[in-house]
Amino acid sequence: MAIPFLLGVLACVLVTGGTMLWPGNVYWLTHGDLAQSYLGWAFYRDAPWALPPGANPGYGLGLHASIYYSDSIPLLAMLFKPLAAWLPQPFQYFGLWVLACFVLQAGFAWRLLGLVTPQLWSRALGVLFFVLAPPMLMRLGGHMALVGHWLLLAAIYLCLRRSRRHQSACWALLAAAAMVTHAYLFAMVGAVWLADIVHRHRLTRAEAPIGLRAGIRRWLPEVSLVVVATVMAAWLAGFFMVSGHGMQASGFGYYKMNLLALVNGDGWSGFGLKLPQGAGEYEGFNYLGLGGIVLVGMALLAAVMHRDLLRERMLPRPLLLVASGLTVLAITCNVGIGAIQWRMPMPDGLWLKLSHLSLQSTGRMFWVPYYLLLLAGLFTVLRVFHGRWQIGILLLAATLQLMDLYPGLSGLRSTLLQRSRDTNAAGLRGPFWDAAGTHYRVLRQLPPALMAPGWEQLASYAQRHRMGTDAVMLARFDWNRFLSLHNDQQAALLGGQPDQNTLYLLNDREVALARVAVPATTAALFRLDGRNVLAPGWQGAIPSSAVDLRRAEASSSLFRLPFRGDFVQDGVGRLLLGPGWNSAGAGEVSTLGVKASLFVPAVDAAGLAVHVGLGLHRASSRKDMAQRLEVWADGRLIGDCELAGGSCGELQLDVPDDRRGASFRELSLRSGQPSARLSVALDTITVTLHPPVASAALASERR
Incomplete structure (x- = not known):
């Protein structure tokens, strides 16, 4: 195995430049998906142990985040966390992971080719097509976990190898490893495992026919072992911390594969093989390379000339069927042929279910068929041609491959080297930020927003000062928890009681709200380094370079009476929503449970009543929903109406x-029926000062 090891190391150093391999070099991990992976690990290494062990509460504070959903390769994160006290600061294992991926990719490719030929030179030339596979190398730009294509080669090897010794244990180990690497890799490994189960069952039946019950007894232990190992690994990594609803994503039929993907170099081809494609079809980048195209073409020609090869199946039929299914899934019902896009007609209900699949970037699902196609081409060439002809054909194909991929390899190497040497990453630095980092325990954005522009700087600052934060990027999150976080933080601001241990960064509209709601005696409000800062309990003077937002030209008139607002997206009415609303989405604002809070402006109305007009409508006509709405203020019922009759x-x-x-x-909108869910949507709100006489009467009645 020395040859594949050396080939893997050599390919890794030549492709990446080697600087990313140093564990202390984190400069290349400061933007986008790479920052998500590194910062997820950086928060996790400092987090106390919890159940499940993959819980990462500081990264995505309040969202039940785990190391799984920051794409931080949980397999390695959980391995290195016990060693955190002895690891240097900073420390990253992603470079070591990339090196391991190249070596293991070469190792399993070497074993697969060894199933057909013992010739070292032929196997070495064949390995080249796997360690320089463009679909794998493309992931070096952002998705470190997805560089682990060796897991797919390992699965194919288990399916094709002649010895079946410890097959069940090997599959359990591989499936668990894939699960704690990335969900997409696990899905493909699982598909190949099912193909192997069917293939072995067919072989068993060919030797001695067995019935259904005997077949179940034969395979149940392995199925149970693999399922238990996978579920346990998923639990350890925190996979189940996000509910099934939170697992839903979007992008099905968009992040797919074009039918011409195998011959579309898309910037990687030195021979100009670049074809038009759909906007999201970069996720289905599966370029074979000119050498790979020639190799597969020669294999097809050889197979036609030697008909016996067509009768001799080199790949099991169940594996080919799985590959066909994965290909269909990669293409989806939105079929792309170059620039031409055609959507296959299908029932709306089926489309709705497909659009809520957890695996939305289906263009990736072609990776297994991609490697099977390469293997089929290499297997055919290795069987048909011998001696110098075999070496000559492989050498020609490998040379064409290197010449063709040179622009892509050169560009990737330059990008990775530039990132590794970029020591000028922007961040929150200066006397105030350093002092605030020791004073506060939490950093929050208002409104909360995942993947907001510049989130990397905020999360990096929070990690450096051991603060928890919701300024993060996550692969999946629980939407209901996000809504709860959004509403609770908004209610704290509207109530004039921001958390004293939290440093807030506000958008401009929240500044107008904070200026009115939060007294100047309890929190500093200023703009520094392009950020609007709300610092509860800040005792020192604001920085000299900061702009005092309480003295600046105020937009508090936004909430002065008379007030009118609506609840459309970006409507000012949405700033007044407390807990109980689906306030963070783009659709209408409606209640989520049996009650919801709404805050009404009362600026300069101390001692006076205010009159509120609410425009609303029934969001659902289901009979199990509440039929009556009650509105409470300060513990008193101040209004009600019948939802069923349209009087609301x-x-x-x-x-x-x-x-x-x-x-x-604060107003509390409640269901008029115990335990019945309230289904009300808000349209408009108006607030005016109540006439003084009526205000006095209301005050007297209250007394």
Whole structure:
């Protein structure tokens, strides 16, 4: 195995330049998907142990995040975390992972080719097509976990190898390893495992026919072992911390493979093989390379000339059927042929189910068929041609491959080297930020937003100062928890009671809200380094370079009475929503449970009642939903209406003073029936000062 080891190391160093391999070099991990992977690990190494062990509470604070959903290769994260106290700061294992991927890719390719030929030179030339496979190398630009194509080669090898010794244990180990590497790799490994089960069952039946019950007894132990190992690995890594609803994603039929992907170099081909494709079809990048195309073409020609090869199946039929299914999944029902896009007609219900699959970037699912195609080409050439002809053909194909891929390899190497040497990564630095990092335990954005522009700087700052943060990027998250986080943080701001241990970064509209809702005596509000900062309990002077947002030209008139707002996307009414609303989406604002909170402006209305007009409608006509709406303020029922009768279209409310003189008064919209879910959507809100006489009467009634 020395030859594949050396080939893997050599390919890794030549492709990457080698600088990314140094564990202390994190400069190349500061943007986008790479930052997500590294920062997920950086937070995880400092986090206390919890159950499940993959829990990563500081990264994605309040979202039940885990090391699994930061794409940080949980397999290695959980391996290195016990050693965190002895590891240097900073430390990254992604370079070592890339090196291991190249070596293992070469090792399993070497073993696969060894099934056909013992010739060292032929196997070495064949390995070249695997360690320089463009679909694998393309992932070096952002998805470190997905560089692990060796897992797919290992699965194919288990399916093709002659010895079946310890087959069940090997599959359990491989499936578990794939699960704690990346979900897409696990899905493909699982598909090949099922093909192997069927193939071995067919071989068993050919030797001695067995019935259904005997077949179940024969394979149940292996199925149980693989399933248990996979589920246990998934639990350890925190896979189940995101609910099934949170596993839903979008992009099916967009992130797919074009039918011409095998011959579309898309910037990698030195011979100009570049074809038009759909916008999202970069996820289906599966270029064979000119050498690979020639190799497969010669194999097809040889197979036609030697008909006995067509009768002799080199790949098991179940594996070919699985490869066909994965190919269809990669192409999807939105078929792309170059620039031409055609959507296959299908029922809306089926399309809806497909659009909510967890695996949306289906163009990746062609990786198994891709390697099977390469193997079929190499197997055919190795069987048909011998001696100098065999070496000559492989050498010609390998030379064409290197010449063709040179632009892509050169560009990738330059990019990786440049990133590895970029020591000027932007961040939050300076006296205030350093002092705030020791004063506060949490860094939050308002409104919360995943993958917001510049999130890498915020998360890096929080990690450097051991702060928890919601300024993160996650592969999947629980939407209900995100809504709860959004609403709770908004309610704290509207109530004028931001958490004293949290440093807030606000957008411009939240600044207008904070200026009115949060007293100047309790929190500093200023703009520094392009960030709007709300610092509760800050005792020191604001930095000299900062702009005091309380003295700046105020936009607090946004909430002065009379006030009118709506609840469309980006409508000012959405700033007034507390817990209980689906307030973070693009659709209408509607209730989520049996009650919801709404804050109404009462600026300069201390001691006075305000009159509120709510435009709303019934969001669902289901009979199990509440038929009556009640509105409460400060523990008193101030209005109600019948939802079923349509009398809630314009709800008029008199809201008394809440005695605290707060700038916003909280209304509680509740179901009028115990345990029945409230289904109300908001359209508009108007708030005016109540006439003084009526205000006095309301105050007297309250007393």
